[in-house]
Amino acid sequence: GTCFKCGQAGHLQKDCKKNTTASTSGLADKKPGASGRVFAITEGHDANTSASYLW
Secondary structure (H helix, E strand, C coil): CECCCCCCECCCHHHCCCCCCCCCCCHHHCCCCCCCCCCCCCCCCCCCCCHHHCC
Protein backbone atom coordinates (compact mmCIF):
# COMPACT_ATOMS: atom_id res chain seq x y z
CA GLY A 1 0.00 0.00 0.00
CA THR A 2 0.86 3.66 -0.11
CA CYS A 3 1.42 5.73 3.02
CA PHE A 4 -1.05 8.61 3.37
CA LYS A 5 1.38 10.52 5.61
CA CYS A 6 4.50 10.70 3.42
CA GLY A 7 3.14 9.44 0.07
CA GLN A 8 5.71 6.66 -0.36
CA ALA A 9 4.78 3.12 -1.32
CA GLY A 10 5.73 0.05 0.66
CA HIS A 11 4.28 0.88 4.07
CA LEU A 12 1.13 2.25 5.67
CA GLN A 13 0.63 5.43 7.68
CA LYS A 14 0.66 3.57 11.00
CA ASP A 15 4.10 2.15 10.14
CA CYS A 16 5.53 5.39 8.72
CA LYS A 17 8.99 6.35 9.95
CA LYS A 18 7.95 10.01 9.85
CA ASN A 19 5.53 9.53 12.76
CA THR A 20 6.61 11.88 15.52
CA THR A 21 3.85 11.08 18.00
CA ALA A 22 3.24 7.90 19.92
CA SER A 23 -0.48 8.12 19.23
CA THR A 24 -1.77 6.16 16.25
CA SER A 25 -5.40 7.16 16.72
CA GLY A 26 -5.22 9.66 13.85
CA LEU A 27 -6.20 12.65 15.97
CA ALA A 28 -2.73 14.19 15.72
CA ASP A 29 -2.82 13.98 11.92
CA LYS A 30 -5.95 16.07 11.42
CA LYS A 31 -5.47 19.44 9.80
CA PRO A 32 -6.59 22.24 12.13
CA GLY A 33 -7.80 24.45 9.27
CA ALA A 34 -9.87 21.82 7.49
CA SER A 35 -13.51 22.68 6.99
CA GLY A 36 -16.47 21.48 4.99
CA ARG A 37 -19.79 22.61 3.63
CA VAL A 38 -23.26 21.23 4.09
CA PHE A 39 -26.07 21.82 1.64
CA ALA A 40 -29.68 21.06 2.46
CA ILE A 41 -32.60 20.80 0.09
CA THR A 42 -35.81 21.71 1.84
CA GLU A 43 -39.35 22.05 0.57
CA GLY A 44 -41.08 25.41 0.69
CA HIS A 45 -38.28 27.39 2.34
CA ASP A 46 -36.19 28.55 -0.62
CA ALA A 47 -35.59 32.30 -0.43
CA ASN A 48 -33.97 32.61 -3.87
CA THR A 49 -36.51 30.75 -6.00
CA SER A 50 -39.96 31.52 -7.24
CA ALA A 51 -42.78 29.43 -8.70
CA SER A 52 -41.74 30.35 -12.26
CA TYR A 53 -38.47 28.46 -11.82
CA LEU A 54 -39.99 25.26 -10.48
CA TRP A 55 -40.60 22.40 -12.90
